[in-house]
Amino acid sequence: MKSQSLFALFAIVALSAAACATSKVNMSMTAPSPDPRVGLRAGWMNAAQAAWNIRLVSTTPPSPDFINRSTPGDFQFINSDLSFSGPYVFQGNFSGVQVWDMSNPRSPRLHKAFVCPGSQSDVSVYRNLLFVSGEALNGRTDCGTQGVTDTVSHDRLRGIRIFDITDVANPRHITDVQTCRGSHTHTVVTSPTDADNVYIYVSGSAPVRSPNELAGCSAAPPDSNPNSALFRIEVIQVPLAHPEQARIVNSPRIFNDLTQAPSHGETPEDVAAAAKAAAEARATGGFTATRNGVEIVLGPRFVTFRLDSIVKARGGTGAPTAADSAVLRTNAQVIFDRSVNPPLRGNGPPPGPTQCHDITVYPAIGLAGGACGGYGLLLDIRDVANPKRIGAVADSNFSFWHSATFNNDGTKVLFTDEWGGGLQPRCRVTDKPEWDADAIFTLAGATMTFKSYYKLPAPQTPNENCVAHNGTLIPIPGRDIMAQGWYQGGISVFDWTDPAHPREIAYFDRGPMDSTKLVGAGSWSAYWYNGYIVSSEIARGLDIFELQPSGFLSQNEIDAAKLVHFDYLNAQDQQQLVWPASFVVARAYLDQLARSNGLAPEKLSAARSALARAEKLSGQGRRDALTQLATQLNSDLRGAPQLVVDGQEQGRAADQSKVRTLIGAVTDLADAAR
Amino acid sequence: MKTPFLVVIATAACTAATVHQATLSPAAQAKAASSHPPYTAADVHFVAGMIGHHAQAIQMAGWAPSHGGSAAVRTLCERIVVAQNDEIAFAQRWLREHNEFVPPADPRGHVMPGMDHPMLMPGMLTPDQMAQLDAARGREFDRLFLTFMIQHHQGAITMVAQLLAAPGAAQDGPIFRFAADVNADQTTEIDRMTRMLDDLNRSAQ
Numbered sequence: 001m002k003s004q005s006l007f008a009l010f011a012i013v014a015l016s017a018a019a020c021a022t023s024k025v026n027m028s029m030t031a032p033s034p035d036p037r038v039g040l041r042a043g044w045m046n047a048a049q050a051a052w053n054i055r056l057v058s059t060t061p062p063s064p065d066f067i068n069r070s071t072p073g074d075f076q077f078i079n080s081d082l083s084f085s086g087p088y089v090f091q092g093n094f095s096g097v098q099v100w101d102m103s104n105p106r107s108p109r110l111h112k113a114f115v116c117p118g119s120q121s122d123v124s125v126y127r128n129l130l131f132v133s134g135e136a137l138n139g140r141t142d143c144g145t146q147g148v149t150d151t152v153s154h155d156r157l158r159g160i161r162i163f164d165i166t167d168v169a170n171p172r173h174i175t176d177v178q179t180c181r182g183s184h185t186h187t188v189v190t191s192p193t194d195a196d197n198v199y200i201y202v203s204g205s206a207p208v209r210s211p212n213e214l215a216g217c218s219a220a221p222p223d224s225n226p227n228s229a230l231f232r233i234e235v236i237q238v239p240l241a242h243p244e245q246a247r248i249v250n251s252p253r254i255f256n257d258l259t260q261a262p263s264h265g266e267t268p269e270d271v272a273a274a275a276k277a278a279a280e281a282r283a284t285g286g287f288t289a290t291r292n293g294v295e296i297v298l299g300p301r302f303v304t305f306r307l308d309s310i311v312k313a314r315g316g317t318g319a320p321t322a323a324d325s326a327v328l329r330t331n332a333q334v335i336f337d338r339s340v341n342p343p344l345r346g347n348g349p350p351p352g353p354t355q356c357h358d359i360t361v362y363p364a365i366g367l368a369g370g371a372c373g374g375y376g377l378l379l380d381i382r383d384v385a386n387p388k389r390i391g392a393v394a395d396s397n398f399s400f401w402h403s404a405t406f407n408n409d410g411t412k413v414l415f416t417d418e419w420g421g422g423l424q425p426r427c428r429v430t431d432k433p434e435w436d437a438d439a440i441f442t443l444a445g446a447t448m449t450f451k452s453y454y455k456l457p458a459p460q461t462p463n464e465n466c467v468a469h470n471g472t473l474i475p476i477p478g479r480d481i482m483a484q485g486w487y488q489g490g491i492s493v494f495d496w497t498d499p500a501h502p503r504e505i506a507y508f509d510r511g512p513m514d515s516t517k518l519v520g521a522g523s524w525s526a527y528w529y530n531g532y533i534v535s536s537e538i539a540r541g542l543d544i545f546e547l548q549p550s551g552f553l554s555q556n557e558i559d560a561a562k563l564v565h566f567d568y569l570n571a572q573d574q575q576q577l578v579w580p581a582s583f584v585v586a587r588a589y590l591d592q593l594a595r596s597n598g599l600a601p602e603k604l605s606a607a608r609s610a611l612a613r614a615e616k617l618s619g620q621g622r623r624d625a626l627t628q629l630a631t632q633l634n635s636d637l638r639g640a641p642q643l644v645v646d647g648q649e650q651g652r653a654a655d656q657s658k659v660r661t662l663i664g665a666v667t668d669l670a671d672a673a674r
Numbered sequence: 675m676k677t678p679f680l681v682v683i684a685t686a687a688c689t690a691a692t693v694h695q696a697t698l699s700p701a702a703q704a705k706a707a708s709s710h711p712p713y714t715a716a717d718v719h720f721v722a723g724m725i726g727h728h729a730q731a732i733q734m735a736g737w738a739p740s741h742g743g744s745a746a747v748r749t750l751c752e753r754i755v756v757a758q759n760d761e762i763a764f765a766q767r768w769l770r771e772h773n774e775f776v777p778p779a780d781p782r783g784h785v786m787p788g789m790d791h792p793m794l795m796p797g798m799l800t801p802d803q804m805a806q807l808d809a810a811r812g813r814e815f816d817r818l819f820l821t822f823m824i825q826h827h828q829g830a831i832t833m834v835a836q837l838l839a840a841p842g843a844a845q846d847g848p849i850f851r852f853a854a855d856v857n858a859d860q861t862t863e864i865d866r867m868t869r870m871l872d873d874l875n876r877s878a879q
Contacts, residue, residue, distance in 0.1 A: 075847040094847055119847060135854070137838070138845045149842035184854075205858040206850075207838055302877075352865060357858070373862040396749060399757075400862055419753075421855030423848075424760040431756070517767060 029551035031504065037458035037490065040511030044072040045540060047513070053506035053550040054493065057105050057532065061541040063113045066093050073519035073539040078119070081185075081470065082536045084529045084569040085125040088168055091536055092121035096143070097132060098542075099168055105532050105544045112169050116143035118157055124188040124570040126198050129243055130163040130171060135182030135206045143173075152212045158182030160200060160236060162243055175244050177236050180208050180217035180229035185358045187572040191384040192363055199384045200236040200246075201368075203356040222253070230354040231255045233370075235385050254379060254389045255372065258352040287328060289336035298332065306335055357418070360404040364576040369404025369413050376401050376415040376439070378446055391446040397434040397453070406443075407480040408473060408577045412499050413448060414482070415439050416468035425518060427466035427489045429459040436467040438484070440499045451499035456489040463512040463519070464488030470525035474533075474547070475564035475577040476557045477585050478592055478661055481505070483533045485523030488512060491535055491545070495552065505552035513539060527571050531562040554591035559584045581668035583615050589662040598655025603636045611666075619674060626670035633663045716840035717849050718774050720833055721765045722784060724856070727795040727833070728758035728765075729779035731826055734799070734807060734819065742812040746870060747819060754823070757859065761852070768848060796836075797829010813874070820871040827860040827867075 032052060041048035045061065061067065068074035080092035087103040088111060096116040100108040116132070118139020124131045138147035139157040148156045159178040163171040181204030189199040208219035208229045222228040235250040278288045278295040287298040307320040310327050328335070353373025361368040361381055368387060370377035376398075378391035393415075402418035419436045420426055426436035437455035441448040460466045464487070471484030480497045490509030496502040513519035521539035528534075533545040549555040563584065564577050579585045590608055593599040599607075607629060614625035637659045735751035735758075737743075743751065762779050769776045777785040782801075783792030794800070799807070799822055810818045834857045837843050844850040 075851075078847070119851065136844075136847065136850045138847075138850075147845045149845065151839055151841050206854040207834060207857050354861060355858075373858075374866050396746065396866075399753065400859055419859070420757060420760060421851065421859065423764060423851065423855065424757075426756075426760075435753070435756075518763070 027549070027551045031457075035458045037460075037507065037509040040509060042463070042512045042515035044513055047511035049508070049510050050490075051508045053548050053552065054491070054508050054533070055546045055548050056508065057544045057546050058107060059537070059541060059543045060100070060108050062093070063098055063110045065113055065115050066095055066098055073513050073521050075520065076117075078520065078524075078538050079536045079541070080120045080524050080538075081122045082525050082527055082534060082571070083123040083125045083130075084527075084534075084566065085165075085168075086567065089529075089534055089542065090123045090125055090130065091542060092123040092132065094119040094121060094136075095145075097121060097123060097130070097171075100542055102532075102534070102544065105546075108542055108544065112171065114143075114171060115145060116161070117145055117147075120184060122183070122185045124186065124200075124573070125165065125568055126188050126190070126570070127240065127568075128164055128166045129174075129198070129238065129240075130165045131186060131188060131200060132161040132163070133183035133186050133202075134158055134161060135184050135204060139182075141176055152210050154213070156209075156213060158204075158206075158209060158214075160186060160202060160246075162238070162246055164243070175246060177246050177248065178214050179204055179234050179248070180214060181355060182206050182209070185572070187359045187361055187368075188570045189361045189368075189381065189384050189573060190363055194384065196240060198238050198240060200238065201356075201359045201361070201387070202234040202236060203358050203372075204234075205355050205357050231352065233356055233359070233387075235387070237385065250385050252387055254370065254377065254387060255352045255354070255375075258375065258389070258392055285325075287332050289333045298336065302336075303328070357401060358403040358572065360406070360572045360574060362406045362410060362574040362576075364574075365406070365410040367406070367410065369406060369415065371401035371403050371415055373401065374398070376404065376413075376441070376448070378413070378443070378448060391448055393441065393448045393450070395439055395450065397432075397437075398439060399435075402468065403470060403572075405471065405473065405482060406574055407496070408475075411443055412451075412480065412496070413441050413443050414454075414496065415441070416484075418467050418469065420467060422467055422469065422487060423465055423520060425460065425462045425464055425466055425488075427456050427458075427460040427464070427486065428462055438468050438502070440496055440502060442499055452502060454494060454496065454502040456486045456492050457504055458489070458507070458509065460489050461512050461515075463514055463517060465518060465520050465522060469523070470527070470571060472527045472569075472571045473574075473577065474528045475561045475579070476553070477560050477579050477588055477665075478658065479557075481553075483526045483528055485526040485535055487520075487522030487524070487538070489522065491523050491526045491533065493533075493547070503552075505550065506547060508543075508545060510540075525571065527569065528561070529569055530565055551595075554588065554595075556584050556587040556591050560588040581665070581672040583611060583669065586611055586662060586665045586669060589658060589665055593655065593658055593662065596655055596658070598658050599636060607633060607636075607662075614669075622673040623670050626666050626673060630663050630666045630670065633659060633666065637663070712842070713772070713846045713849065714840060714842045716837055716843040717846060718769070718772075720837040720843070720853065721768055721849065722775070722777050722786075723793075723795045723833060724830070725762050725765050725777050726780050726782070726784035726792055727798055727826075727830060728762050730781040730783070730798050730804075731758045731823065732762075732779075733781040734804075734823065734826070737808065737815070738819070741808075741810065741815040743819065744813075744816050747816045750867070750870070751819075754863075761856070764848075764852060768852075795829060796832040797826045799826065817871065817874055820867045820874065824864050824867050824871070827864050830856050830860050831864075 036050035066077050078094040083090040087101050089100040089102050091098045096114050099112040101111045102108045118134035119136040122133035134157045140155050141157045160183050161176050162174045164174050165171050179202050183202045184205045185203045187201040209217050211217045218225045218228050220228050222231055232251045232253045234248050237249040238246040277297055281297040287303050288295050310324045311320050353375055356370045356372035359368050359370045366382040368379040368381045376393045377389050379387040380390045381387045398417040399419035402416040405414045416438050417436055433455040434453045437453040440451045466487050466489035469485045471482050474481045481495050483493045493506035494502050494504045513521045524536040524538050526533055526535040535543040537543050547558050594604055610629040614622050732755050735754040738748045738751035766776050775787055780792050783794045785792045807818050834853045
């Protein structure tokens with residue numbers, strides 16, 4: 001009874017918060033200060049909330065089988081990841097799966113809840129199939145709740161459960177694919193060239209099970225057992241016509257010969273300082289080499305030792321000559337590479353990660369980002385069943401690489417660090433901004449170049465588990481904007497269009513579950529799906545949000561994002577965002593040009609008027625008006641550089657590119673006019 | 675010098691005994707009727723043992739600034755202190771919530787009621803090794819620290835393996851999660867420290 005009144009109170013709080021948020025539009029480009037996320041009152045369903053540029057549309061507590069009302073934050077009922085299909089949200093839970101119908105986002109309806117314990121219940125859907133990850137020891141093949149107390153048991157499920165959800169209200173268990181380390185997460189991979197199958201990359205970071213439980217499982221190093229379950233991932237092939245025949249078809253050893261040294265990701269300032277030092281060293285006869293794309297000065301010990309070796313190699317003695325120095329200069333890079341990345345040692349397990357935590361695939365560009373142990377990997381997945389590593393980064397500020405997100409153009413990749421596994425409070429005032437954060441890299445071919453870290457800017461209490469976690473892009477045309485869950489740090493929406501200067505543009509946060517101790521809760525995942533940000537709240541249920549226009553994001557940009565429609569969404573299988581020809585998309589670009597002063601105000605205003613006039617026309621009239629606008633913009637483009645203030649050459653180039661994008665959108669509209 | 679090794683063996687034997695008995699602890703028995711999955715003496719031993727185990731890592735890491743550790747080792751140590759302090763807090767919280775004895779964070783080892791001396795958990799440094807590390811400075815401190823911390827972390831992985839080999843253990847969600855996190859984080863950190871040690875040995879050539 002007491003808990004029911006808590007729920008009622010919570011509903012009132014949610015409603016009043018919604019009412020407040022809609023009453024005014026804040027166009028300011030300054031975040032509220034002091035940050036209202038600091039000092040929020042603790043509580044389970046009645047914790048205080050802070051929201052900026054985002055509105056909580058609804059919050060729905062877990063269904064009866066998925067909540068223990070006498071134990072706030074009961075670990076048994078942790079809500080985990082989300083997947084979407086049509087109007088349905090599939091919410092994983094350590095005790096099973098809940099399916100919500102979000103046709104009415106103000107009031108999601110429970111469509112089906114089925115109990116099937118076994119963490120983490122990472123979920124994916126593809127057509128009529130539902131895939132669920134299991135890794136814990138208590139997961140059973142029959143979905144029973146009694147656990148598995150034997151150390152070796154054929155009742156135990158660690159791997160992927162596959163269900164037929166042709167009738168979503170009655171999921172039918174088809175088969176299980178058992179794996180040696182279970183499945184912590186998994187990634188459904190669609191192949192552009194193989195319509196008959198869907199593939200699953202299995203990531204399992206838990207310890208290897210006994211060979212008596214699953215034949216062939218071995219935790220021995222690969223050199224003593226070539227079939228070791230370490231240092232590999234699993235690829236499952238699911239024939240769509242016969243999903244019951246799903247099986248592991250490959251266990252690629254994507255970590256072989258991984259020798260990338262863990263280094264601190266250099267900031268642009270570091271790179272500039274290193275370049276200056278290198279130039280000075282070269283000018284005074286010093287030696288340099290390139291490490292991770294940055295030219296560094298080789299130290300005197302290194303140089304002296306190598307010069308002596310060169311002298312000895314030619315059978316000489318005494319001080320090195322100018323010719324010896326020239327030999328070193330020519331070969332410095334090769335010698336340096338060999339000393340930094342030596343061949344693997346013959347004995348002992350090879351260094352490197354033994355598994356991935358999560359892999360995000362982007363089939364449209366043939367790439368995947370693997371978050372694997374201490375590394376961020378770039379994989380070529382054009383041959384889906386045979387992913388190949390083509391790049392790797394390591395960062396001494398990163399502990400445990402957790403997940404990856406590409407920007408839509410495939411020119412950037414963002415990795416997260418889940419140091420502490422999500423149970424720990426890593427957003428305290430004392431926690432460094434470069435720890436437990438996102439690391440943003442630019443991507444050119446197979447080369448990833450570090451640009452910056454992004455960390456939730458609001459400090460959290462020691463009673464709130466907080467670390468970078470799951471998110472997706474928000475389809476704002478022309479910008480890289482992402483929503484991300486930070487557990488009890490709440491949800492942060494940030495702009496990483498400029499990879500060196502990511503910036504928060506919206507947030508939502510609740511106070512801690514408990515003001516006296518850490519009780520796990522918060523946003524496991526925050527994903528954009530057809531106009532809304534849907535968040536899986538570990539202890540509090542399902543939250544649905546709507547973005548609010550602000551100085552950082554216009555209504556046109558939000559409306560343009562809402563034009564992108566997904567039939568289904570698995571966040572780790574990134575779909576390319578494509579916007580239909582639309583006036584609102586063109587207006588979104590105009591708003592971006594206004595925000596960046598990329599086009600003179602009178603030209604912007606003329607373009608807005610021309611666009612509005614064209615919208616009222618149809619057929620040939622509209623086409624002509626739009627063609628005329630495109631011509632005008634082309635001439636504005638040539639004039640644009642003079643409008644830019646001296647010394648802002650880079651800004652000018654960016655805006656040129658935006659005007660060209662706008663011209664493209666206007667031309668598309670003209671082509672679409674009938 | 676020999677005594678601590680004997681203690682280690684005793685620990686192993688003790689754990690092995692737990693494996694076969696799979697007994698529920700008294701507090702667990704009291705709770706068995708509730709909806710929560712039961713936990714075993716092996717779970718309690720694992721969680722409680724991790725407190726002393728981690729406390730020693732914190733003491734070791736705390737020496738880096740005063741013992742002339744390199745910048746890279748100091749950064750590593752800073753992270754170890756944060757990570758292991760948080761895990762100790764988790765362990766203490768879990769024990770408290772389950773009405774089990776909460777041992778102090780004693781860097782000498784696992785303190786059990788009724789025992790005179792703290793028990794060394796797997797991988798923990800002997801008093802001699804601790805003295806050796808405490809006496810080292812600069813590059814030698816880095817080398818010894820990395821060597822000993824790899825040993826120390828491998829001990830935590832051994833503890834996870836022992837836990838998972840115990841019947842009925844790690845059925846409780848938080849324990850499995852905690853154990854899996856310790857396993858994954860420390861494996862990753864061993865990899866990192868192995869490379870740092872390789873770098874150190876190579877640059878000493």
